Amino acid sequence: xxxxxxxxxxxxxxxxxxxxxxxxxxxxxxxxxxxxxxxxxxxxxxxxxxxxxxxxxxxxxxxxxxxxxxxxxxxxxxxxxxxxxxxxxxxxxxxxxxxxxxxxxxxxxxxxxxxxxxxxxxxxxxxxxxxxxxxxxxxxxxxxxxxxxxxxxxxxxxxxxxxxxxxxxxxxxxxxxxxxxxxxxxxxxxxxxxxxxxxxxxxxxxxxxxxxxxxxxxxxxxxxxxxxxxxxxxxxxxxxxxxxxxxxxxxxxxxxxxxxxxxxxxxxxxxxxxxxxxxxxxxxxxxxxxxxxxxxxxxxxxxxxxxxxxxxxxxxxxxxxxxxxxxxxxxxxxxxxxxxxxxxxxxxxxxxxxxxxxxxxxxxxxxxxx
Amino acid sequence: xxxxxxxxxxxxxxxxxxxxxxxxxxxxxxxxxxxxxxxxxxxxxxxxxxxxxxxxxxxxxxxxxxxxxxxxxxxxxxxxxxxxxxxxxxxxxxxxxxxxxxxxxxxxxxxxxxxxxxxxxxxxxxxxxxxxxxxxxxxxxxxxxxxxxxxxxxxxxxxxxxxxxxxxxxxxxxxxxxxxxxxxxxxxxxxxxxxxxxxxxxxxxxxxxxxxxxxxxxxxxxxxxxxxxxxxxxxxxxxxxxxxxxxxxxxxxxxxxxxxxxxxxxxxxxxxxxxxxxxxxxxxxxxxxxxxxxxxxxxxxxxxxxxxxxxxxxxxxxxxxxxxxxxxxxxxxxxxxxxxxxxxxxxxxxxxxxxxxxxxxxxxxxxxxx
Numbered sequence: 001x002x003x004x005x006x007x008x009x010x011x012x013x014x015x016x017x018x019x020x021x022x023x024x025x026x027x028x029x030x031x032x033x034x035x036x037x038x039x040x041x042x043x044x045x046x047x048x049x050x051x052x053x054x055x056x057x058x059x060x061x062x063x064x065x066x067x068x069x070x071x072x073x074x075x076x077x078x079x080x081x082x083x084x085x086x087x088x089x090x091x092x093x094x095x096x097x098x099x100x101x102x103x104x105x106x107x108x109x110x111x112x113x114x115x116x117x118x119x120x121x122x123x124x125x126x127x128x129x130x131x132x133x134x135x136x137x138x139x140x141x142x143x144x145x146x147x148x149x150x151x152x153x154x155x156x157x158x159x160x161x162x163x164x165x166x167x168x169x170x171x172x173x174x175x176x177x178x179x180x181x182x183x184x185x186x187x188x189x190x191x192x193x194x195x196x197x198x199x200x201x202x203x204x205x206x207x208x209x210x211x212x213x214x215x216x217x218x219x220x221x222x223x224x225x226x227x228x229x230x231x232x233x234x235x236x237x238x239x240x241x242x243x244x245x246x247x248x249x250x251x252x253x254x255x256x257x258x259x260x261x262x263x264x265x266x267x268x269x270x271x272x273x274x275x276x277x278x279x280x281x282x283x284x285x286x287x288x289x290x291x292x293x294x295x296x297x298x299x300x301x302x303x304x305x306x307x308x309x310x311x312x313x314x315x316x317x318x319x320x321x322x323x324x325x326x327x328x329x330x331x332x333x334x335x336x337x338x339x340x341x342x343x344x345x346x347x348x349x350x351x352x353x354x355x356x357x358x359x360x361x362x363x364x365x366x367x368x369x370x
Numbered sequence: 371x372x373x374x375x376x377x378x379x380x381x382x383x384x385x386x387x388x389x390x391x392x393x394x395x396x397x398x399x400x401x402x403x404x405x406x407x408x409x410x411x412x413x414x415x416x417x418x419x420x421x422x423x424x425x426x427x428x429x430x431x432x433x434x435x436x437x438x439x440x441x442x443x444x445x446x447x448x449x450x451x452x453x454x455x456x457x458x459x460x461x462x463x464x465x466x467x468x469x470x471x472x473x474x475x476x477x478x479x480x481x482x483x484x485x486x487x488x489x490x491x492x493x494x495x496x497x498x499x500x501x502x503x504x505x506x507x508x509x510x511x512x513x514x515x516x517x518x519x520x521x522x523x524x525x526x527x528x529x530x531x532x533x534x535x536x537x538x539x540x541x542x543x544x545x546x547x548x549x550x551x552x553x554x555x556x557x558x559x560x561x562x563x564x565x566x567x568x569x570x571x572x573x574x575x576x577x578x579x580x581x582x583x584x585x586x587x588x589x590x591x592x593x594x595x596x597x598x599x600x601x602x603x604x605x606x607x608x609x610x611x612x613x614x615x616x617x618x619x620x621x622x623x624x625x626x627x628x629x630x631x632x633x634x635x636x637x638x639x640x641x642x643x644x645x646x647x648x649x650x651x652x653x654x655x656x657x658x659x660x661x662x663x664x665x666x667x668x669x670x671x672x673x674x675x676x677x678x679x680x681x682x683x684x685x686x687x688x689x690x691x692x693x694x695x696x697x698x699x700x701x702x703x704x705x706x707x708x709x710x711x712x713x714x715x716x717x718x719x720x721x722x723x724x725x726x727x728x729x730x731x732x733x734x735x736x737x738x739x740x
Contacts, residue, residue, distance in 0.1 A: 080449075083518050148456055150457045
């Protein structure tokens, strides 16, 4: 069973990446040493698909389980939902000896993780990610957050899970668009750490038709494990993003977040704006950090094979997206921190990118691929 | 200048206890090494008294300062107020390089501390406590929380301050009732760690008239420093309340919380219910852990000198208070953890206290002092 271990002192934990691992969740959690009752938190999309199976598996392993389902979607990733979940957990008899199981995509991981971080000032939690983005990225590393009026993810906590269980077979229930947008983060990992994954990602892209039912889960399992290993090493080096190392994971995200914030919630998916942000970051890397044209082309080809957007959709106003970029949290004390590539696998945290460069890069996204 | 240092590894910090230290807050904060802009958070009671002085002191030390005032009172200690504060801080241009200054009593410390714990997943904060309870207890130790419908302090974080500045002169603006209720926590510290403080507390009680204006601030400075030292050592031993040591600080709090939850918010002050809870805990200690009658008497005499309640007020229904005690968070997996005294200065964490004992102890509070 492919298992990646994160070494974080007392906060160390394993990430299990294995087809069929969802059914054995209870066993894995028992083996990881979690005690007490379980609060299983999921959303209205994922709950009907997998909650009963996970609940049964937990009960078979001897845990008392309560189920908490909130309405799916980023629009519900807020403190009001958190308060409802916490009130439900209290009513279900959970105290500081209980733990949380997060079953779902990135929003569920954020919500359940933040709930666990705050409940009685912090109880353990387990991630069972069911989207590509959550399996390769957000479920590992302990970043949890909710949105408020002033912006996305502005309130949150670093709270490491005690175990992550990623079952690639759950991805077969996703539609093609959701699958592909999640793979944008895999392309990002390949670009900053392991360019050898790019051909495999193009092969995987070819196995996706209208939905995930034809997904090559064997290849996906290998690729997810490779991606988690990359994320794990970065998190180990820089658990709380204080050293700049973890900031490399923001490749493509600065302009991506600006674009995301400029359109109505959910009209562009996270991986789609990251795809756009990566094209911009590749162009800036060509200009400022010596990235070769061939390297830029290979990443763009992989994004294109995944049908990810590479030019701004009509609904995005470049000026509005730029304005949002300026209020994004990757700025510090006025200066702009920006992740560039010197070559595939070699990112740098640059301070060379100025206001005017961002404007040029955003404009670049309005031009067709050459 | 009396300074108590807490040794918590990377999270170590100082507590300055000194008359006049409020005016020098900016200097102290600069000396502690805090960088970036300051978000000064206070409430509508304390703001008009001290916010301008603290703001000027911070500005004189070179900090950019924004002021954030929320409506005073436990009723506002909730996630809605937190969200407002965070939105205000974003609008004021604060990012992850800023820090929070909490100016006020326990509610302000909880609110501002929790805001700092969550803002951008955690930024530093400084406590400037202005009530007795906050100076001797809640500002030290990093416990922050808000209330939700299901109960008090159910959502929160352990987030240690980077510095605490306690100026006893601020206590002169309090009314006698508020002053006295705060001193209940000092009686608690004396009971569990340093009985020699009890005569000094009775002397201090004698200096309080209708309000704090006649308070003996020299004696108060010494006593607060002694109290902070007690709290500091307990927190060092058991930062996150996992070992049971920190649980000793809950002496008098289990039944106290139950009583507090059974009446409308604010109708009994925290120290007042702790006084009642201590009388109950003293009686249980006589019964189960061999506390002497003389020891019980000395603590009760000190509480009486402070005009703190020792019999249940008419508004408290013992049955309702008991019901609330049962849902209180000091229960774990069904068993009751209860702090008893073997003698003054020697607490034990007992599991001998059963349901029926709690009922008897609550009944004891309906009988007059013998």
